[in-house]
Amino acid sequence: MIIAGWLVSSVSVAPETTRDTYGKPAYGTRRSVKCRIQPQARYVTNARGEDARSSWRIYCEDPIGLSERVWLPGTNTSVDEGSYLPLAITISNDRGNSRHLYAVDL
Numbered sequence: 448m449i450i451a452g453w454l455v456s457s458v459s460v461a462p463e464t465t466r467d468t469y470g471k472p473a474y475g476t477r478r479s480v481k482c483r484i485q486p487q488a489r490y491v492t493n494a495r496g497e498d499a500r501s502s503w504r505i506y507c508e509d510p511i512g513l514s515e516r517v518w519l520p521g522t523n524t525s526v527d528e529g530s531y532l533p534l535a536i537t538i539s540n541d542r543g544n545s546r547h548l549y550a551v552d553l
Contacts, residue, residue, distance in 0.1 A: 450508060450548060454481040459518040460511055461530075474516055477524060482507035484519065491535040491552045499534045501552040511536065511551050519553075 461474040483506040493499045494513050503519065511517065513533050522529035531553035539548045 450546070451481075454483050454507065456484045456520055457481055458484070458505060458507075458520065459524045461516045462512065463514040463516075472514070474527075477518075480507050480509045480511065487552075493534045501534050503531070503553040505551045505553065507549050507551065508547065510547070510549055517551070517553060 457479045459477045460480050461477045463472045464475040465473045467473065485504050485506075487501060487504050489501055490498045491501045505511075505517070511533060513536060516527060516530040516532060518524045518530045524530075533551045533553060535552045537550040537552075539550070540546070
């Protein structure tokens with residue numbers, strides 16, 4: 448199966464670069480990640496072991512970290528309020544472990 452043809456949308460992703468003296472994160476340069484976006488309403492276990500409600504799941508071939516900000520298409524990327532922090536990330540590999548598909552719950 449050719450995954451690239453299935454990834455028809457793009458999200459903006461910004462990595463966390465530093466934290467100020469109060470612990471507030473600062474984010475670096477945004478990049479565009481090709482993906483498939485699916486709305487969903489389900490509970491996932493986040494990195495702290497807590498149940499959290501996920502509204503979106505995106506599938507992509509480029510890795511997205513738990514501390515990165517993600518903006519869905521049509522949101523204002525100049526403000527953090529319109530972005531999501533990933534709740535959980537699942538990685539699937541092909542048989543040869545040469546290609547990865549990331550499922551990111553937002």
